[in-house]
Amino acid sequence: MGKGAMKFGGKSGLLPKPKEIFKQPYKHQVYKKQTDSGYAEGILHPKNITRDYIPSKVFTPEQLLKRSAHEPAKKFTEDEIAKMPISQQFKVKNAQMRREYLKDSYQKEVERLENLEKHEELLKLEEEKLAQEAAKHTQSKAEFFTSPTLESYLSDPLVRPRTAEEQESLRIKKESNRLQTRLNADTQRAASLFELYNASINFAITEEKLEKLVDAAFDSKADEAWNNVASSTPNKISAVKNHVTFDNALVDIVLDNVNKGPGYEAVEDYLNGFTDDIKELAEQIKKEKNQQDIEAANENLNKVAEMKRTDV
Structure with missing residues (x-):
């Protein structure tokens, strides 16, 4: 697997096209003929054809289910199925499971198509609303006088010259x-x-x-x-x-x-003068350290003197 397959979810090669479940319409639709389409009046057309639109034949999910996975002529009970051979039981259960799965897939496909149609209708309504608002829009005087035109682009320089402040x-x-x-x-x-x-x-x-x-x-x-x-x-x-x-x-x-x-x-x-500052700081720290040492020595001497007094 190459690096290029990662953008396809780790799948490489040519993937098959998804199979359409409803190849024909699953419900009746009202056809609206587009304007300025078809044959012009007074112009002959070939025989055995019509100028009117011929809609495709509608196959509902129930008809498709009846044609591809119809119900058996006789329904067996659980006791009758238990008495059948194992191979016959497998055929009966497999047919029933196939009908259930196929019916579920038809229902989900219908729901998906209906949601898709609703989404398309909402998008169409939104586009029409935006088009109506754009048609009602009136250009203000400020917009009219400040909007650039092609003549202004051709007459004015392409690059704005710098002002005196910008040049300075x-x-x-x-x-x-x-x-x-x-x-x-x-x-x-x-x-x-x-x-x-x-x-x-x-x-x-x-x-x-x-x-x-x-x-x-x-x-x-x-x-x-x-x-x-x-x-x-x-x-x-x-x-x-x-x-x-x-x-x-x-x-x-x-x-x-x-x-x-x-x-x-x-x-x-x-x-x-940075070196002099460092020297002054060092001397100040040294003086403070010496003062601290003197104070500590005096405290120690006082403690020793007190101890001698108590011994006497």
Whole structure:
């Protein structure tokens, strides 16, 4: 079963058309000839036909039931059926059950068709009511003067021009977007410059710095440090490395450092005074904590003094 069969209730293939129970009318209907239909007057038509409508023969549910599942000529009682052979009993009971089911199906089909006719009549009455209301509708002056016409569409522009307020609002939005884009680019450039500036500490940009780096590379103490590291176990080296890396990363996150130096956001916070506010808040919390500790110590001293007085 493919995915396309799910929209058909999980059924695939070509389903057979439902069989019509009443292939012919089950009740008499009054036929109304449509206007301007049929043969024109004075025009001959073929022989053995008529210009009048010949309605189909009506077969009521009772007639259909009598023709397809008629009642038996003799009705057997329960005692007579019990004395029959099993095969004969099955035939009699099967025929009776078929008549009951067929009669029930005819009744349900008639009810369905009658409900369908009532629904169609209600829809027709509703359409006629709407048509009458539409015919009685009179166009008001406001509707007449405000409803657009084909000439108005052709004479006026297809797109309404913006007003002065809308043009000014659009200009302000464009300017705001341009400034925001420029600010984002400048901020990113400043952050990159801070990273480069902090990383330049390790660059040999002067001869003195180059000599220091060369001397450090060939220093005996550096060789001893590397030898100590090489002689250590791999587990010890990985532990020290991870510990140092974690500490450095934690310090950089807390202080907002980049390449062991202050980053753009840290400098911006310092210039805006945010760092000073944090320091003042930390000092205030520290003072409050010290005051609480002093008060707690005084309470403990008073308790000890009272205990000594009671002992004396």
